[in-house]
Amino acid sequence: MSDANIPCEQNFMLTQDDFDQFARLSGDHNPIHVDPEFSARTSFGRTVSHGMLLFSVVRSLLAQTWPGSTLNRQNLMFPSPAYAGEALELVVEQQSAEGNRLVLKTTITRADGETCLTGECELTLPEKEAS
């Protein structure tokens, strides 16, 4: 059933342009995401990614790994911030599978080992076409 490559991994990097584009798409123009000068004066010291931009990267990998699947539910936690221009690693692992339903654990980690996103989601896989 879940014959995709699990665990699957993706190494990626986000840029300030990505933050700006997600701000336009989401309407969330909070300066902590888009204003480097403002952000330099905060405890983070620089701009941080929107949490839902990180979720976007997760969702994209799910769609590429299980095309045509439906996302039924998603839990997300954002323990540490993700910064522009830093290497990030996304790992998707299987928690359980029953019938055409798949429960997955998703984690985004920074190079220094801090976790930017942990999540659990449930996918419904498409009915297999007769082959």
Added chain:
Amino acid sequence: MNLERFDALKEGESAKLNRTFTAEDVREWCELCQLDQDWPGVPEPLIAGLFSCLLGEDLPGHGTNYLKQAMTFHTAADTGEPLQASVTVSRLRRDKALVNLTTVCTGRDGRLICEGEALVLFQH
């Protein structure tokens, strides 16, 4: 810990926003996350982004530290469909400066797209 703004929050208080995503928005999102697929409907992270926008910009507002979001997706929103997202304060824990909020997104004729819960830290 400065709780002046926290203390102004009330259980039951809510904030809303209306948004309609276009096919161009969805194409841009696919490009942003390097997804070479046609996406039917509105991607879930854009629905989730409506909640984070409300939390960060409106209720509780700037200074919100987003800790958790849980979501159940009932049906996919269509492009061109008028959406309304809302967040409502459900629980305030002053000792930890934590705010729980219910998060709901509805579409045309009030159909339920997504419901869930958010947890934020608000100590500014």
